[in-house]
Amino acid sequence: MNILIVGGCGFLGSNLAEKFHKEGHTIHIIDDRPDAEKTKFTFKTHIMQCSANDEKCKAFFELYNFDVVVYAVCAPDGAYQQNFSGLVNILELSYKYKLKKIIVLTDTPDSMMVKCHNEYKFFCQQQEVYCKNWADEFQLPVTLIKLANIYGPKMTISNYQSVIPKLFKSSSFAEGKQPAEDLLKYRPQNYIYVNDMAEAVNKAILVDKLPFILTLENVTKVTAVALQKMVTAIVKGDKYTQGADDFIPADKDAATSCENILNWQPRYSLPEGLRMTWKWYQSLQQSSPPQKIIANTKKVLTGFLPYIENIILFAITAFISIRIDTSNNFESMAGLDCSQIYILIMGLVYNKKQSIIAAFLSMLLFLVQLRLNGVDPISVFYDMTYTVHLIAYLSMAVITGYITDNHNFQLQSLTDKLRRINDKQKFLKKSYDETLRLKNKFYKQIINSRDSIGWLYNSINKLYSIESEKIYSAAIDVITELMETDNAVIAVVNKTTAGNDVFLRLKIKKGKKVAALPVSVKVSEHEYLDKVVNKKETFVNKQFIKGAPDMAVPVIVGDKVIAVIGIYDVPFEYFSLHYEKMMRIISMMMAEALHRAQQYEKDTHDKNYVAGTDILKEKAFKQIEEILKQRGTDSYCKFKVDEVEGIALNNLRAIGQTAPYLQNAARAQDHIGITGENVYILLEELPLAMIDTIQKRFLRKNIKLSLAEN
Missing domain, CATH: 3.40.50.720 (NAD(P)-binding Rossmann-like Domain)
Structure with a gap:
């Protein structure tokens, strides 16, 4: 709590x-x-x-x-x-x-x-x-x-009232004497x-x-006498023997x-508790006396320091005043003398209290000086010269003391105001630091929690790219991460040239259980694929159809299904509406990313493709090949185009003439591009066993291919 x-x-x-x-x-x-x-x-x-x-x-x-x-x-x-x-x-x-x-x-x-x-x-x-x-x-x-x-x-650290500390602290009690009477006046407690x-x-x-x-x-109360006996025994280290009347029922x-x-x-x-309490008191007394003595000494000295300095300064003033040749100079010093300087110093340095003390000491010194000069001190009451001198002492003390007290009061007010501001600032900073700590704590919980929007956002944020191939590579990682499965596949939708049949062509896969999946599947031959591609529904393999994915969702751009995401070997607890919705979110985010990428590729077509063709320029072609290499060594095959319609492609002069034939023979997801003086074709997810089949298919269209190094 x-x-x-x-x-x-x-x-x-x-x-x-x-x-x-x-x-x-x-x-x-x-x-x-x-x-x-x-x-x-x-x-x-x-x-x-x-x-x-x-x-x-x-x-x-x-x-x-x-x-x-x-x-x-x-x-x-x-x-x-x-x-x-x-x-x-x-x-x-x-x-x-x-x-x-x-x-x-x-x-x-x-x-x-x-x-x-x-x-x-x-x-x-x-x-x-x-x-x-x-x-x-x-x-x-x-x-x-x-x-x-x-x-x-x-x-002893609080205001909690109790008899027991008084018993422990009583020196007379510690010596074995009777405690003070007020400790025994209570009824049983x-x-x-x-x-x-x-x-x-x-x-x-x-x-x-x-x-x-x-x-x-x-359940019982203890009498004051019994409490005294217990504490006495514990302090002396003796064994406490319980008396018949020590405890009474409560x-x-x-x-x-x-x-x-x-x-x-x-x-x-009670005896056990008192013994542990006494041990604590002993440890406190052993560790704290030096500090307490120092602290108390400092406190006493701080209180008496003004009085000590007052007396020292008065002694200096008296010495100087008496040493002056009073017979020649005393009468002339009725205006300003050392005592006035003394009063001024005490009033300005300390306060009115010290200046008044200084004034009375100066009056006393003045009377002594009168006596030393043969003047009767009673004369101050009828000689106005002396009376004014004494009044001057008192007036100077009151005025300087008032000025200092007023200054100290204003200074204390400003100090208190500053302290309150500092306390407020300290509290606000502490609140800010604690709020920041809690914010960071909750942020980490939100970001790192598998059910959190933050974690989902960070995962899906990987899909944000302007290159289609990078989106497919990121999508397969996002799918396996969010759905907690090691086996996933993305297939793109292709139509035949006649447009009668729809096929799913393998685009990218991940995991051992999808390694043997066919490269191409006819949609009409599988009822679940027909629902996903044509009816745009999410498929959940509740009937355990053999060879079918555990879950499949369409990737829809505009109003057209361009790809299908399938996952395999999903934990049983993930067959829920929550994860079905998550798959839909992934497909929607992927569709949005692909739509942006397609728009970008359309806008930059002239920059990346040979003019008037769909053949990639060398830089763009190498970027795509690099992306496919990062997926793995078996993610694609690279063929060199040797001849098209009897035209040898030893240089790039015949590209414009042969481009229509190449584009017609290649599939939508195949990549045709230039490297150096040659033309190449990249075919994704092509098993080695199908290399001869591919070469024969292109040869039927009068295109001669040779396998390049992968």
Whole structure:
């Protein structure tokens, strides 16, 4: 199935994604985590980094044609309304694109007690009511799976609330002391290992009809004291001994229980699951501390860096100011001094906050300077010179800070706008690349599929030529390829000179089973040929007539049958209307190609033939001979014309005089042409046993032939 997991990079979603992939499903993910696209999976998946209420979700639905949506979003504190609007958007899109199933993961009432507060309970109830309305009003296949407390690896990568991470992370608990009181205040809870949860959801998406609510719970609950004992034993490496009151039976609703409806059973006990979770925590702690320390150090330094630089710059300013000869210069520096430069720098480089701090530090420095020069600092309140100086500090701080803050605000606005544009461009490019990938995939399927129009077109496209002989050569290959047979034949229609009898003359053949076919067949002697040639019908050998082709179709140009296509040794399953129509298509395409070729040959007659005759010039004659050579060594025979009506053809001067006799003796598909100073005749599909017969037939018409090298 094509499955979309909303929140697929979180604790629940990532474990579901791995499970679905192992079951052979195609996984797509929507997640608003900043590092969503960097989430590592054991397989390749398509991740779109956006909120579930983002308009980009619509393009995702249009692009991938999902079968199932699993909504596995863990709402952080204070983000319930945003989470709800995301659910609304997903339900609307699921209805619009007619998804087969929508699974929404939520919590049982008991697990809600562990999670948060009344606001979260209200959110879960609101979510349930809204989904129920969609299911009732629009017949949307929504199922809510109410989960007990899920635990397992990757719990710390999302906002999923649980007591277990607190127990593992508590240093006092790790030392064997009593955990904090708030960890033991909960009543007995139901715990499910995350792999068991994934198995249940996987079963749910495979079931055709589900009730609106499913409950995923264990048969027993564990007390807080027992949970403490288990985690303590696992952390210390001791063996856990179960107490009599550690577990109590759980009250389960049989009508919504996954055990009854999905035939689901938990595979991992609580101690086993906690042990695997602790191993994951240990591996995480062993691999991540250096990175975490570096990241936290950078974060702290980044926050304190402006204050550190402020203090350093103030120290430099104070040193310079105090070193100045205050007795001679202090009064003269009431206008511009080092402190003003210091305030200006902090205001322009950072913001108003740092410039205000710089102003107050400068005021303090000013008062110290007054004191060092024997002036009572109280005098600043009645001596306007000093008061204005202090006000100048504060004014400069406010003005420079305001300018910098305004600039930073505008810069941040432009940065946010650029980020949104880049995100949009990135999403569009990703959509384009994925659309292009799917287009190429479907194109290959269309082109390479034997039942496709594309494959048929590519095969028949070989018939497009302006030379008749090339068309016949291509046609025999197309017929054997499309009809999946190794034996085919094309015969042209010839009439006797008197016009009374119609014959089929073998033009080209392919395959061992047609090697012994006669060169010429009289149409009137075979009823099936009469239907094909005279009535222009398709023949299918349903009566298994001996010697007849399995299927034969006429090639009709204008209103005249010019050739017949026959195929032999056709697989039994191909005796169908579909393949009969395909044979007709091939004959029509071949007829169209031959019609164009005949028109071209007519238009270029003077270029290719000796003037006033049907004798080919040397270049055109050699081209035809080359085509016949490509068909095979036994596809034609070449005769040299030695004498016509007693006239020796040692040179080309007698061609005009002898041409009518040659044209009258040759058949329509025979080729008469010039090579050097001699005249030759090419006879197609002529068995060696008939060479003497042909020579005698021409001799009766006073034309003497000798066999040339083939």
